[in-house]
Amino acid sequence: MQTDLLLYNAHIYTVDDTFSTCEAIAIDQGKIIATGSNADLCSQFEAKRQCDLQGKFVYPGFYDAHCHLISYAPMLEQVKLADATSWEEVLDRVELHHQQYPEQKAIIGIGWNQTKWADKSMPNGKQLSQRFPHIPILLIRIDYHAAVANNKALELAGVHAQSKIAGGEVVVEQGKATGLLLETAIAAVWLHFPSPSRDKWQYLLQQAEKDCLQYGLTTLGEAKIGQFHIHLIDEMQQQGALKIRFNCMVHAEEAERAIFFQQGPIYKDRLRVHTMKYFADGALGSRGAWLLAPYSDDPATCGIAIHQQEDLLTQARLCDQYGFQMATHAIGDAANKQMLDIYGAVLGGKNNKRWRIEHAQILDPNDLVRFAKYSITPSIQATHATSDMYWVQDRLGAARTKHAYRFQSLLQQNGYVAAGSDFPIEQINPLLGFYAAIARRDIQGYPEAGFQMEEALSREEALRAMTSWAAYANFEEAERGSLEVGKVADMVVLDRDIMEGEALDVTKARVMATYVGGEEVWTTDDGTFER
Secondary structure: OEEEEEEEOOEEEOOOOOOOEEOEEEEEOOEEEEEEOHHHHHHHOEEEEEEEOOOOEEEEOEEEEEEOHHHHHHHOOOEEOOOOOOHHHHHHHHHHHHHHOOOOOOEEEEEEOHHHOOOOOOOOOHHHHHHOOOOOEEEEEOOOOEEEEOHHHHHHHOOOOOOOOOOEEEEEEOOEEEEEEEEHHHHHHHOOOOOOOHHHHHHHHHHHHHHHHOOOEEEEEEEEEOHHHHHHHHHHHHOOOOOOEEEEEEEOOHHHHHHHHHHOOEEOOOEEEEEEEEEOEOOOOOOOOOOOOOEOOEOOOOOOEOOOHHHHHHHHHHHHHHOOEEEEEEOOHHHHHHHHHHHHHHHOOOOOOOOEEEEOOEOOHHHOOHHHHOOOEEEEOHHHHHHHOOOHHHHHHHHHHOOEOOHHHHHHHHOOOEEOOOOOOOOOOHHHHHHHHHHOOOOOOOOOOOOOHHHOOOHHHHHHHOOHHHHHHOOOOOOOOOOOOOOEOOEEEEOOOOOOOOHHHHHHOOEEEEEEOOEEEEEOOOOOOEO
16 A cells, blocks of 8 residues: 555554554555554555664654743844843843844843842843943843833833732832833833844744754644734745744734634644733743732732733633634732632533643642632643742742642642743743653753752653643644544654653654654764654
8 A cells, every 4th residue: 555654663652542552554645544553554555765773762742831932032133131141240141242243223131030030039131231231122031021121111001100010010119110120011112122024933933943853742722823924824835934833822902803703713733823912820930820919029019910810701702602712821829719710600610622721830729629610621731840949939828839840730620731841931841841841840950859859740641731632732632632533643753752761861862753744853863763
């Protein structure tokens, strides 16, 4: 029998219902037509291309159930601040960037994180304005929930000490704006910065896609996107300029909502748009996560509630009316309680709508069971636990910390979780999330006993969370997420078995090839598998 592609002499994890393995897989017209032993498939099929994988390991293509490619792509040409060790180093990097790119009329930097500095207080714009008085600059925290702007940027946006911005804060001291912006106040400034041209966006998206494919990602849950980028991605996919699949969560601003509610969901082979994205609160690192009780390290605040409950309830009813999945960012226990109240009021009980809570990071113990009661999908990011574990107890205290990052407890509610990275807030490599989920340690092996190991996932659970369960969360379980006959041939080939051996070895795994719809879209290009 003729077929397009035959991969054999491999250890293939199908991630089917029984978690079976096989040695060979046959693909035709982008879909899997057979799995089985080397002997059976090599005798049964005459393939246009045959690849001897020499004992390498094959998994379903990795999903990132919650990420931000639209934020990641422009970062390729912005100031990178993620590993800066102080505010002074941040300023020095901005100055170097300005010297290297003097033609830029505004500067954006991404990734500073004061929790890693000796001085852990939030920075302000005083020094930034002194060193850069003539060019607008906006420096965004790693979680995108806080930023520092210089005076020129504030002037450009018309933001000042008296500005009142719903769902955000312009931090003021002694009657003057400090330059520190929280939550929606960031967008009030950012919107006045120049945007890349359409041609530039196409280039940046292609460069960003390469980074995804080399780590085995075949489907992205883009967690904040508008119609411009949705239409651009659609056009590029139709032209063959983008290969990776997208599940898009529409950034639920009023204008975007009206358009998509009127037009309805989009279902294409590589582009799905059936989810509305909302924000209930901010992030823990910037004390914007909305808590039921004050922060342990700042008793003056409980964080920020982005929207009024009645407004979010109205949006939930609209999502239900127009057939959209609702997904809501909720970090703090107050934010999660609010969204569980709202979801419960609209959904009523068990259902198959798979509405999502993104992050579900801190939970009142009494609220956990409501994920099961209303069939709510927990969308988790395991590396958030291992990034936050060094300082989270300072924010929450010991008692509340025990109710944070409860991945295993969430899994037990409905029998699945969807796993993502939240890149570029975390790193793009999905295997780092797999490792964090099973080991609950950082890549230096700290802490030796793991962070709250009772909430770790098994290796099988962690792999399902980034393949078949992530597909289920997006209503795609009949099409992809496992390597079964009739499903699309989205696959990744690794040089080692992440299901066995030392947990830390997972972080050293190398992607040898990535396939989307049976097409090899990324390879080490050393000819290893050709025959």
